[in-house]
Amino acid sequence: MTISMKIRIKFKKYGIMKFIGHLDMMRYFQKAMRRANIEICYSAGFSPHQIMSFAAPLGVGITSDGEYFDIEVQHTSPPEEAIKSLNDTMADGIEVTDYVILPDNASNAMSIVAAADYDVSFREDQKPPASYAQFLQGLDLFFYQPQEVLIKKQTKKSERTIDLKKLVYEIRAEETDGTISFYMMLSTGSSDNLKPELVLQSLFSSMGLAFEEDDFKIHRRDVYADDGKRRIPLGEFRG
């Protein structure tokens, strides 16, 4: 049996590439591995596939500074060289920013994802429907004051009630140069996955404001694991 190494790759997704969906991003990186001569491991069986798993899918239209996937490789060149050979073959709008050799016993990225944080801002051509002060007050009434914030979450199969108090770790409105945006740190992962659109929609509806998903730009800052004490970006997590 050959011994393989686990690698965690971090990348940014911006510009035009925000229109490429999650499944196509996986296909994109499978090809990129070959172009960059990364000696990735393949599964056994008749149609072998690359050992590659993504941390947290990113929706179409969303940009990100912190996307992650894990791969297994036979050998690896030093991280700086691997980053360079990957970036030499990237499309505009994707940049590999980190390449970490993980300990052999590291859990895979998908299983440790606990949170992700986002900036959500109005599109340039979109006038905010309320003032900064109104949003601050709205957030206070909607989120900070209540003991629980129950909303309905629609999944493919069913609708269930969730408590935002337990799943929204941070949320605040911000104003820079007269433009209003929202920052939020949300529970992410296979069990309690929360999307920023849903949080904002609930806030808007509590304030009696109409909500159009199209009116916003969403940017993911990073994805985090939780070691029981604090949230750590996946790229720095070694467990």
Add this chain to the structure above:
Amino acid sequence: MQSQAQEKKLALSERILLHVEKPARYIGNEINSVIKDPAQVAIRFVMCFPDVYEIGMSHLGIQILYDMFNKREDVWCERVYSPWPDLHRILKEEQIPLFSLESQEPVKNADFLGITLQYEMCYTNVLQILDLSRIPLRAKERDESHPLVIGGGPCAYNPEPLSDFFDLFYIGEGETQYDALFDLYQNIKISGGSREMFLHEAAKIPGIYVPSLYETTYHSNGTIASFSPVFSDIPVRIIKQAVTDMTNVVYPEKPLVPFIKVTQDRVVLEIQRGCIRGCRFCQAGMIYRPTREKDVDRLKELAKKMLKATGQEEISLSSLSSSDYSSLEELVTFLIDEFHEKGVNISLPSLRIDSFSLDVMEKVQDVKKSSITFAPEAGSQRMRNVINKGLTEESILEGAGMAFESGWNKVKLYFMLGLPTETAEDMQSIPKLANEIAVRYYEIPKDKRNGKCQITISTSFFVPKPFTPFQWAKMYPPAEYISRAKIVNDAVKEQLNRKSLKYNWHEADVTVIEGILARGDRRVGAVIQNVYENGGIFDAWTEYFNYDRWMDAFRQCGIDPDFYTMRQRDADEIFPWDFIDAGVTKQFLWREWNNAMNGSVTPNCRMQCQGCGVKKFGTGICMI
């Protein structure tokens, strides 16, 4: 806050892109796409495949020309595909001009708009492209501000139904004359010459047809009386262009890699062009003559380079009949040894089923999941002799038998209905042949076979094409095609192994329209325009094709569709495409038509030269 590399400006707003199906169709930016500085190029060329992105991106010809044009420093070749109906509506409503993928600038600003014509049912999409680009549909209404619209591809071998809409056509293989065309364009541009002057001079380049420089007259029965140039210095006949050095001709070493899944999501290695077989229904087999192989060492080198530059996980061999490639075994062994271990799939279409191909397929496919394919095209030996398809029942049963012994249990069979001289007996022979294959399967002892076998029969309806021996043939009304499919279907039900047989047949309406467009003349252009103006686009897609809209258009234009489909042509009829010299002579095709009527088989090019006329190109199989 947000990482901001220099962001490419898109023609469509984010709001639009987030609302259309598959926005990746419209943003460009694919790996190996070419971006140039517009200030540094003299000629802007936009290459179009008039169908949806996933189809267009799968086309090898555009990849070849895209690579070849962009190798010239003075040319920037970009791409455009047909906007899907969802975006079509938005472009119309919001008055956004159609744009090319690379620069995201309006197509209308280009010097050339090249449109490849791969099948007749995309003709309405040609008009969609022109309309959305805001280029006048009719060439004579264009002025110096508009791109020159040039057509090419197999349907350009009868360009006449589209002659009103194109400034020029390129007849034959694009690798040979585009340099001359670009040089001429540059010279005329520098010397301040007009569009008209360019077209006049371009018409003298071999292979270039400028329809506005020719006139047609008709007999009272509707057939062509004469076809001739209006100026004495314009050639009477257009000679199709053929590459003479297939090994060293330009080929893309860095093909484009789409983000979304496309129809041909793999690297394509063209191993040869042309076909030695001479099937009488097959246009490709005639117009791509002579058969020319690429040297196997060059192919090995290309395969390595293309896989490295794309990272694709599959490579496919491309040719009309891969089994006829003389170094096939060497090439396939190389591909398997070199790449299969690295997780690269190898796909081998158009292979004859024999011990070699089965051996290869066992290595690269999952026998339990995959199927083996035969294209006998006709059910009876009599009919196969008529079409000159040299595949016998014995060889099919032998091939299927070998495959069954190796573990396969799925077979796909392809046939045509509506072939010249076809009888009910010929039709009934189709399910009989399928049944024989099933019988062969069940001869294998129960413990050695893999459950039941599955034999899928598919029939399409035959459409006579220009430059084939069947170009004289008549077609049938839609109801007749359907009744033939019914005869097959009824016969399927009578077979002993009917539970192992499955039968699919194609639509009949679209067959008739395809037949009209394939052998149409200049008068048919008005019908295409009428259909487009009444909302017809994506006619190649069953869900958008509307037979009544076409029939209404014929009525409104006062054109009798039956004239194009229901007549068997006379030996001396002048065809709309007769001014094109495709290499194969009309005498050869007529001889083959008569051989078909007599059911006599013609040997293939490797066995014996038939003097078809393409030897004058001095290359390929003709020189061996």
